[in-house]
Amino acid sequence: ASLEAGLPIKQVDAMIKRERDRYIQSNPVSRKLGEDARKNWVKGVPHHWMLDWSTPFPLFVADAKGTTLTDADGHTYDDFCLGDTGSMFGHSPEPVARAIAAQASHGLTYMLPTEDIIAVGAALERMFGLPFWQVATTATDANRFVLRWCRAITKRQKILVFHGCYHGAVDDTFVRLKDGRAIHRPGLIGQVYDLTANTKVVEFNDVPALQAALKDRDVACVITEPALTNIGMVLPQAGFLKALQQACRDTGTLLVIDETHTISTGYGGYTRTHGLKPDFLTLGKPVAGGLPCSVFGCTAEIAERMRAAEQEAGPGYSGMGTTLSANVLQFKAMRANLEEVMTPAAYAHMLPLSEKLARGIEAEITQRGLPWHVSNVGARAEFVCAPERPRNGSEAQDAMHGPVELAVHLYLLNRGLLIAPFHNMTLVSPATTPAQVDRLVATIGNCLDELAA
């Protein structure tokens, strides 16, 4: 029989059909809402990513708290997707919910600071070791503004990204490698100027290629996640991040670490856990407990160079800032989240539980002799339907098996388990219980049995 990722294709296709039918049967309310929504929403949803799930029509949500999500048909789910990291510390963590409720009738946005900025600035410095900060509304914006600062500071036009990266809807980063050349990311819409003119791209973990790309000293910054998490998961090989820092230092290139996903690593993210020394650090998604908010931090030296660049540019519009950024509601939520939710104690719960999850899925895979593996970065884990740990974006791309992943996603969802719709990512939150982890692991085992039968 022909196999896909070690499983009979016939079985995979049969499961997809079976599970689609089951979903349609069990979700009449979501189905009706989905039909009604087509009247006013392009493709039936207010944001097209809501169609990236495995389901024949969107699953409508009625409620969510902690790690439990309830759909419009009344089914409950153990949520390991957690809003694709936006709710990584649980849905509506109590301190954040309280802070938002307390502020709700006292103004939501003033374009003026409140005293909270003192405490939040101090909390960010404590957490990440960087003294100076700015607030934006999405991780996308934080990254976009940081790229602008890097170019202003260094007076260099180019940036460098790794193949398979994702840093949000940031034009400059939509570049990939194909046959050793930079191309536009496939599927890009409305792109009218050549992004490859100012963005270099090399493979992650490829030190010689990185050094060669930086040696002309025309790159303002390298922007990267410390482990790639948006193309499956690509872990840094021993010494790679050190070599990256050194190559940046040697060539006057700034280093931007995007911690938006790798904040899962531990308290203070990958940067603090592994002692990285970035010039800029960006973080969005869960930083205010799920309210739209992002931050970027930098060293004192960089802050000084920012001031000098601004002075040189003179008065006018910097090209950065959006009206609602740093509003009071974001600050109330962020303060509660940083001080009471994203704590070392929270990570002390999340990390061993995610380890248990990763090793549990690994055991299910090994028992069945499947050519798959599991990687995890702290509270984030990913099972990959290929035998070897990918060393770079190209290998990670090759390790993806759409139909198998679709079958597993649907099977889990129909049994009240949500994992991130993009690739096979799970997150463990402070509210996740060992019983929820056990159920996910056992259900994946059952799914693999049915697929192999």
Ligand code: PMP
């Ligand atoms: N950086 C990383 C590493 C991400 O994974 C993402 C989103 N997946 C972003 C930035 C962008 O976040 P947002 O869509 O909230 O702007």
